[in-house]
Amino acid sequence: MPDLSVEVAGVRFKNPLMVAAGTPTIDSRAMIRCMEYGAAAVVSKTITFAEMHRLQPRPRFYVMHPESVDSGFYSLYSVELMSELSPEEAIEDLGIAVDYARRYGAVVVASIAGRSIDEWVKLSSMVREAGVSMVELNLSCPHVEAGEGVLMGKTAGADPSIVERIVAAVKRVVDIPVAVKLTPHGADPLAIALAADRAGVDLVVATARFQGLVIDVDSMKPVVWGGLGGYGGPWMVPISCSWVYKIVKSGVRACVVGSGGVSGYEDVLRFLMLGCRSVQICTAIIMHGFQFITRILSELDRWLASRGFSSVGDVIGVALPNVLDFEKLDRVSVYKSDIDYGRCVRCMRCLRSCFYEAIRVADGRPVVDHRVCVGCGLCSSICLYNAITLRRIG
Ligand SMILES: Cc1cc2nc3c(=O)[nH]c(=O)nc-3n(C[C@H](O)[C@H](O)[C@H](O)COP(=O)(O)O)c2cc1C
Ligand code: SF4
Ligand code: SF4
Known part of the structure; x- marks a missing residue:
């Protein structure tokens, strides 16, 4: 049986699969479920002081092409905001997930989103106290329309200098690995990754979802909740892979984590082969349930064994030399x-x-x-x- 374990920013993961912040990690109950089904790491729903981002619109999901979910040709349009729990409640709840993770060899990562440097610093210190192994800075939320001076979501996350300031401030107050999740929306994820790397970030997660707008032609209105939403699906994998490739090739010191559209073990392999040490997954679990985690892991295991690999580490980066530069086509x-x-x-x-x-x-x-x-x-x-x-x- 191949060894699936990997080292991610100095932390041992029992396999490369990390459940991304979202509905499957909405609270400790859900995070424990992910770990029971085999996830090496779970990233909590984003914890924030911003009350507007804790109040969920209802209903908030719209699956495009639900008939094609099994064949992977769908998109998920949704407007699920951040954790409904206050930071104090979330810290208490995180403790439950951390206890479970310690007993079963898994890793809990806390996702946070501040509006100012003070809030970023305060939240990272709070989650550190809860005993999480890593903190992930959500600088990618597609729903946030941050105004002038508000250092939150995709707006702040698209500005490399803001990202650099936030990462540097958080790095000063925590001694655990710090991840930043990059937005692909109207941004240059490579420039953001380089800025975060300069500030000493330990992991870059490339990438999150886009913002979209789906109009129903009969009612002439946006579907379901009436406004804009986050938009993603399996079609994102090649887009995320192109960013991962550029980021890895740029020589960043940070560990690169693949994310965006993963809907099967082959997508996990694609990111690993481009140099990622871990891969995040959210939407596919929303579509197929927690058991999808076990399925991906067993298929990954089977593929590695069938190709004679004794360790998943052996495929990390193997595709990098095969990607031709534009002028060499x-x-x-x-x-x-x-x-x-x-x-x-x-x-x-x-x-x-x-x-x-x-x-x-x-x-x-x-x-x-x-x-x-x-x-x-x-x-x-x-x-x-x-x-x-x-x-x-x-
Ligand atoms: C319903 C839903 C809720 C999400 N909530 C969060 C969140 O609270 N914090 C965050 O950083 N990302 C959140 N995300 C983004 C995911 O963590 C992930 O970055 C993104 O969906 C791309 O990965 P995927 O294609 O595997 O879903 C959410 C995504 C979805 C679909
Ligand atoms: S696409 Fe062309 S070659 Fe292929 S089956 Fe159709 S007619 Fe034949
Ligand atoms: S040009 Fe030649 S290769 Fe291209 S579509 Fe036509 S027949 Fe096929």
Whole structure:
């Protein structure tokens, strides 16, 4: 059985899976459930003094394409704000999760959000006292529309100099690893990661969700709660991976944690292969339940064993050297597409998608004119029957 344990900013995790702050970690009961199902670490719902962000709109969830949840082609639009518990209540509740985690070899991370440097410092000291192993700075909340001077959410989180100040202030008062969760919304996560790194952050979580707005055309209003919301889903993985890649490649000292759209063990592997030591997951657990944690872990375990890896650590960063820089992309080789008529069902998708008009119909079947084909590869990628291959001819 492969060893799934990893070291994350000096803390031993029994596996790379960390449940991100959200509904599955809403309180100690839920956090304990995540740990029972095998999560190595849980990040609490964000603790804040801001009362407006503790009062939840109801109802607050809208699953787009619920019929496709099992196949992973959905989006979650929602407006769940931060923890409903006051900081004092949250600290008491965190203690219960910390006790459980200590007994079962798991790790509790407290997520916090201040509005000023004073609040960030106060909250981090409070959660440190509760015995958590790490603190995560929520500088990514998509719902926060912070005004001038309010150092909160995605607005503050998009400004590298603010992030640097907050991280530096928190680092001065706590002796546990500090994580910052990066917003991808209207921000440059690489610049933010570099700023946080300069201030001595221990982990960067790349990345959180976007803000969105879904209009129902019949009522001509935003769906369900009538306003904007957070928007995410499995489609985010490649976006987050591109940020993770740039951040890892920049040589930050901080440990990089993958996040955003993880909906299966392959996504976990994608982030690990790009150099992450841990991966956060939230929405997929909301969609599939706590048991999804166990499923991902057993599938990860099975994949590693089937590929002969004795430790998950062996896949960390393995894909990094395989990512080509833009200027190194192959612009020289010549390719032509070939159709395997044993597989082709004459659906004519390829014909419709060849914008060079290199495919025509002859005797009721698609035929590629190699004089016109530029080898772009679209037909091969869109064919559902794997009937088109690209052949390198020069
Ligand atoms: C319903 C919901 C509630 C969330 N609540 C929080 C929160 O309280 N604090 C926080 O930092 N992130 C929160 N998040 C963001 C997640 O922690 C995570 O960063 C984001 O959803 C991307 O990961 P995922 O695609 O695995 O969900 C929430 C996300 C969702 C969907
Ligand atoms: S898309 Fe594939 S199956 Fe459909 S016509 Fe083209 S080659 Fe045949
Ligand atoms: S590779 Fe591109 S140009 Fe060639 S047939 Fe396919 S879609 Fe057309």
